[in-house]
Amino acid sequence: MFEYKEISRDEELLNQVANLYQQVWYQEDRSISDRVVRHAGYDGYRGFVAIYEQEEVAGYAYGYFSQPGQYYHGLLSKAFNPEEYQNWLEDCFEFVELGVHPAFRNQGLAKQLVTRLIDGVEHKNAVLTTQSNNAPARSLYANLGWTVINEAFYPNGDEESYIIMGKKLQKEDK
Template sequence: MFKLREINKDKELLNQVADLYQQVWAQEDLSIKERVTRHAGYADYRGFVAISNQGEIAGYAYGYSSLPGQYYHGLLSEALNPEEEQTWLTDCFEFVELGVLPAFRNQGLAKELVNHLLDGAGHKTAVLTTQLDNDSARGLYETLGWRVIKQPFYPNENGQPYVIMGKQLR
């Protein structure tokens, strides 16, 4: 039903991912295009879009190696104790974004994107964060073998609690 296409550094696809991000999260974020493009240059970047039979980009997922010096890696390192940091952030794939348009949800697309993204990641572990109260995302990740590492986690000043989840990949 959906064709998965690798994003690589395709400027047009990166712009479409940024536009889709804003649609999925119902927010206008002028920095998202720059952030999506910058992330595509990170070590071991992997990203995919799902294209519907009608040619519409229905969803996306991407991530990269989580390395010292990266903004979010620093936040995760501060939130975890030394043992957790060693276990989860050494040889780690950071699963950064997943988004599926509402019209394409509940069709297995998110699961397909997550699995496809992680299948070739080549890391020992993967980590992600999601909103603490995002029951649908947490449920999806738990059915795919992710587990809670830390909650609550506060990645920014807005005070919204998140959860850090991890998955052993090998």
């Protein structure tokens, strides 16, 4: 039903991802295109889109190697004590975005995108954040083996509460 393509620095695909982001999250944020393009240049970047029939992007997922100096890594690091930081963020793939067009929800697409994105990542761990009250996302990630590692994360100050979830990955020692 879906054709999966890797998102690289293909400007057309990145623009479609940005447009879908705005639809999914109901935001008119024009800077999302710049952010998606910037993220595509980060070390360890991986991204996939699910294409439906007439080249329509039905969903996307992307992430990258989380490193000091990156904005969100800095926010995440403040949420952990030194031991937690070492356990979760030192060799970490940061799962940044997942979006599925409303017309394609509840068809297993989100699960396929998450699995495809994480499969083959060569880091010890993966982390993600989602809104504390986003029950469908929490359920999806829990069913895929992610665990809550921080229940009270406020990346935007005292505004909306998020959770941080993590997953231990199978990394081969060389």
